[in-house]
Amino acid sequence: MEKQEFLQKYLVERRGTNCSKWDGLKEKFGEKDLLAMWVADMEFRTCDAIVDAMVERTRHGVFGYGIVPDHYYEVFSAWMERRYGFLVEKDWVRFSTGCVTAIAWMIHAYTRPGDACMILTPVYYPFHNVVTNNGRTLVKVELDYEKGYFTMNAKKIEKAIVEHQVKLFLMCSPHNPAGRVWTEEELEEVLSICRRHQVLVISDEIHQDIVFEERKFVPAAVVSGGKYRDMVITLNSASKTFNLATLIHSHILITDERLREIYDKFASGLNRTEVSVMGMVAAMAGYEHGEGWMQQVLEIIHDNYLYLKDTLARELPKVQVCCMEGTYLPMVDLRAYVEPDKTQEFVQKKCGLAVDYGEWFGESYKGFIRINLATDPKFVEEAARRLVRAVQVQEDALCKQ
Ligand SMILES: Cc1ncc(COP(=O)(O)O)c(C=O)c1O
Known part of the structure; x- marks a missing residue:
């Protein structure tokens, strides 16, 4: 399908559908007339196969307790194997x-109150x-950052693990909001530290x-032929x-069998980890029939990224649009034009944009914003236009002083 045709078919008005991105603007940002470029969901209707499967299930009209059919495991495992070489067994x-x-369940199942859990900010x-919120000790290690590119610093990570006796590393891969798709070498380095x-x-x-x-996503469980499977749990x-x-x-x-035993014991205490029937029906249809839809969405997101990057490079050369190897949520470093403490005021009041702010993800990132690009290209054009204009107005005012 041509891009324009796809956009026409799948872009829908979301205001008035109780969605947090648009209908929750007032509650989150204090005003409702902002261009919503925050939170991590898409403006696109999902693929037809998913909608059809859900409609059929809805027509049946019974939403009682469910089971997961073998077909679910087959299509999910086929997706994981074909795309990432991860042949997922049903039992896992x-x-x-x-x-x-x-994540909360993992923390409860595998750590004790007060234990140190590490994240990379x-x-x-x-x-x-x-x-x-679950009574564990948070250990934050900053990613290294240079010119829009984030990397893991093995030395800092190992030092923090030793110093705080870290028990659990909560890894984000691909990393939101750093936009990195960790390479197998990077993963190997950090996993081997965790092993040690x-x-x-x-x-x-x-x-x-x-x-x-061309970026290749490598599941942690597949790194080095599955060498780390006894110490990795994938979500x-x-x-x-x-x-x-x-x-x-x-x-x-x-x-890993030992880790499964620990989890299952914990889960028995939850009493019920029932599957969401609608979630299952939707995911199954997506894994089976949705890849074409997904590829088209990825192309639109990537075009949006190139547009934003090129426009800001041309009009505001000191703005850094960070890398987006993966996710649809790149960070944009505005610090060259806007005082970090004034970023929220600038972006919301002068640009009329609702975005996620850098400091929500880590204290050192005041002055960055995260923009959601899984959206209408027109919104990306408008957001870029507003940023450019607001900076120009500010620069003109400075010149006149
Ligand atoms: C890294 C990461 N984990 C989890 C979530 C949310 O997952 P869920 O809605 O399944 O809790 C998000 C949403 O943006 C995310 O970026």
Whole structure:
């Protein structure tokens, strides 16, 4: 399908549908007439196969307790194997009502109150809260940052692990909001450090399918032929891939028998980890029939990224649009033009934009904003236009002083 045709078919008005991105603007930002470029969901309707499968299930009209059919495991495993060389066995899969919920469960299952859990900042803000709100000690290690590119610093990571006796590393791969798709070499380096110090790795791979330009996503469980499977648990879902977040359905992949035993014992205390039937129906249809839709969405997101990067490079050469090898959520460093403390005022009041702010992901990132590019190209053009204009007005005012 041509891009314009795709956009016409799949872009829909979301205001008035109780969506947090638009209908929640007033509550989150204090005003409702902002251009919503925040939160991590897409403006696109999901693929027809998913809608059809859900409609059919809805027509049946019974939403009682469900089971997961073998076909689910077949299509999910086929997706994982074909795309990432990760042949997922049925016995390894557990379900949860979202990746963040699963992180909380991992913390409870594998650590004790007060234990140190490490994250690499800037990172998705629930990573911070889920550790502290569950009574564990949060250890933050900053990614290195240079000219829009983030990297893991092995020395800093190992030092922090030793110093704080870290028990669990909550990894984000691909990394939101750093935009990095970690290479196998990078993963090997950090996993081998974790091995040396017996740190359990929870790898949140929810963005696994949102990857661009020949970048190859490598699941942590596949690094070096699966060498780290006894110390890695993978969390993923179809929710970013097909825009299904509130169907609350995600996977916990536990390849190691000993770790599965510990988890299952913990889960028996939860009493019920029932699968979301609608989430299952949707994910199954997506894995089976949705790849073409996903590829078209990825092209649009990538075009949006190139547009934003090129426009800002031309009009505001000191702005740094950070790398986006994966995810649809690049950071933009505005510090050359806007005082970090004034970023929120500038972006919201002068540009009328709703974005995620850098400091939500890590203290050092005041002056950065995160922009959601899984959206209408017209919104990206408008956001870029508003940023350029607001900076020009500010620069003109400075010249006149
Ligand atoms: C890294 C990461 N993990 C988890 C989530 C949310 O997952 P869920 O809605 O399944 O809890 C997000 C959403 O943006 C995310 O970026």
